[in-house]
Amino acid sequence: MSEDRQPLLSPSSENDIENDYIQYKIEKGDINKLSNKKPNLFKRINDYLKKSISKKTATILIFIVLYILFGVVNSLLLKKVMNSFSNYGFFLNQLTNYGYVPIFGSVVAYKLLFTNDIPKDTRSFPQFKFLIMGALDAVTGYFVVIGGIKTSGPLQQLLNQSVIPFTMLTSFIFLKERYSLIQLGGALIIIGGVVVSLIPSFTGNNSTGNMLFYNFFYLISMIPYAFSNVYKVIGFSTVEDMDVWYLQYFDSLYQSLVGTVLFPINNWLPPPSDMKFNQVIPQLETGAKCLFGINTLVEQFNSTSNTLLPTSCNYDDNTTCDNCHGAWIIVLVYMTVNVVYNVFILLVLKHAGATVFSIANTLRLPLTNIAFSFKFVMGSDASPFSGLSVVGLFIILFGLGGYRVGSMIKQKKASPDSATDVVTTPKVFPGQFGEIFAPVVLRKNIPPKTQAHLRNSFFGKLGISVPESKLRNQNSIYGDQA
Structure with missing residues (x-):
């Protein structure tokens, strides 16, 4: 093609114009010669993310990452608190119950006095429903704290997943819920993973301080927790917008009152959580001392043979010596992190939805178990991996994946025009031990x-x-x- 018939903006002329413009800018000093080179990989990735991810999506991703991060830290700190009060389980249970009452109460008082965030219909909500919910959570918290002292951190995370089959069972009984074969298969696989994880405790072949009795004691906590999940769906299904702080205040208040009267159970427990009726007040006193860093149970030696006395701590595996140094700091940090963690639970549910939340919760499980094995994180409380615990983890993750997939398929197949409306509650009521999400479906006949x-x-x-x-x-x- 002759030059006079060539289009003005042909590819070659466009490149010539661009090169001439760059050369002109270089001669003027506006840009240097290096500007003609392609940007580095980091800048290209950054530019791509800016173009492809919206501000809303970036915010949701930040919420998810922070939820997982604070969830991992929350689990680690809870186990650190349990280890600091290993000889004062009853005191720790009272502390974690009553400790949240003034926190939530002050927020509720501010809202009632200076805002209109809590409407009249919320304030008139029946107190007996809060009482039932608080009682179920009190029993859950009691078994978690007492059983968790002699249950390693990684095993706690694995046992927590049993809340899904327990919740499915209670939903089947009380909500007439029916599950797909994929969901049932996932639940059975989760149960198999829990059993595999408990094998070292059955055989006594573990060095993580697990005791079979207290492992089952911790596992039992998932039963009242499942009932609590189902009751929350039934009891609060008529409330459109229950204020979370209002709910948390009355839940923690009734949980504290009910938890106080559970001490008779300690009378029949083996060491280190055994406590006779006449030892309730003394344990509260020594537990308070431990909170402020004062050790009561210390090693006692025979003056002549310089050997441990049979009544001394560390004489056998049943009673360990106090490790109360900095206990109040650990408790304070844990309670702070727990409140922030619960805030991110609500933020992820609100902005990302229940499905994304459940996936993030599944991802949190292996990350938490890995973190428990790091000595620079847990110090002397680190729990090294065992072969069976790793196998149990993979089995449970496989079961969780199957359950999530089955739930999504079932939800997708649900017809909005059917005579029975399927309402999956996205509400999660955060608790002092974090929330183990197990979606409960409420069916209402139209x-x-x-x-x-x-x-x-x-x-x-x-x-x-x-x-x-x-x-x-x-x-x-x-x-x-x-």
């Missing part, structure tokens, strides 16, 4: 629509308006249901 409603709908589609007085006379779209 009565058939009346002929009057169908006729008015048809008229509306034709553009014929029905007088408001006529609609009111028909009571409701579902007919008279009084």
Whole structure:
């Protein structure tokens, strides 16, 4: 093609114009010669992320990452707190119950006095429902704290996953919920993983301080927790927007009151959580001393043979010596992190949804177990991996994946036009030990629509308006249901 017939903006001319412009800018000193080179890999990735990820998506990703991070730290600190009060389980249970009452109470008082965030219908919510929820959480917390003292951190995380089959069972009984074969298969695999994880405790072949009795004691905590999950769905299904701080205050208040009267159980427990009735007040006193860093149970030696006395701590595996140094700092940090962690639970649920939250919760499990093995994180409380614990972890993760997939398939197949509306509650009620998410489905029967409603709908589609007085006379779209 001759030069006079070549298009003005042909590819070659465009490149020439661009090169001439760059050379002109270089001569003027506006840019240097290096500007003609491609940007480095980091800058290209950064530019790509800016173009492909919106501000909303970036915010959600930050919430998810922070939720996982604070969830891992929350689990680590909880185990550190348990180890600091290994001889004072009952005191620790009271501390973790009553400790949150003033925190939530101060927020609720501020809201009631200076804001309108808590409406009248929320304030008139029946207190007996809070009482039932608090009682279930009190039993859960009691078994978690007492059983967790002699249950290693990684095993705690694995046993926590049993809340899913327990919740499925209680939903089957009380909510008439039915599950797909994929969901049932996932739940059975989770149970198998839990059993595999407990094998070292059965055989006594572990060096992590696990005791079979207290491992089962911790596992039992998932039963009242499952009942609590189901009751929260039933009890709060009529509330559109329950204020979280208001709920948490009354939950922690009733949880504390009920938890106080559970001390008779300690009378029949083996060491180190055994406590006779006449030892309740002395343990509260020594537990308070431990909170402020004062050790009561220390090694005692025979003055002549310089050997440990049979009544001394560390004489056998049942009673360990106090390790109360800096206990109040660990407790304070744990409670602070726990409150922040619960905030991120709500943020992820609100902005990302229950499905993303459950996936993030699944990812948190292996990360937490890995963190428990790091000595620079846990110090002397580090729990090294064992072959069976790793196998149990992979089995449980496989089961969790199957359960999540089955739940998503079932939710996708659910028809919104069916006579039974499937309502999956996205509400999670955070607790002092964090939340182990197990979605509960509430089914509500929708009565058939009346002929009057169908006729008015048809008229509306034709553009014929029905007088408001006529609609009111028909009571409701579902007919008279009084």
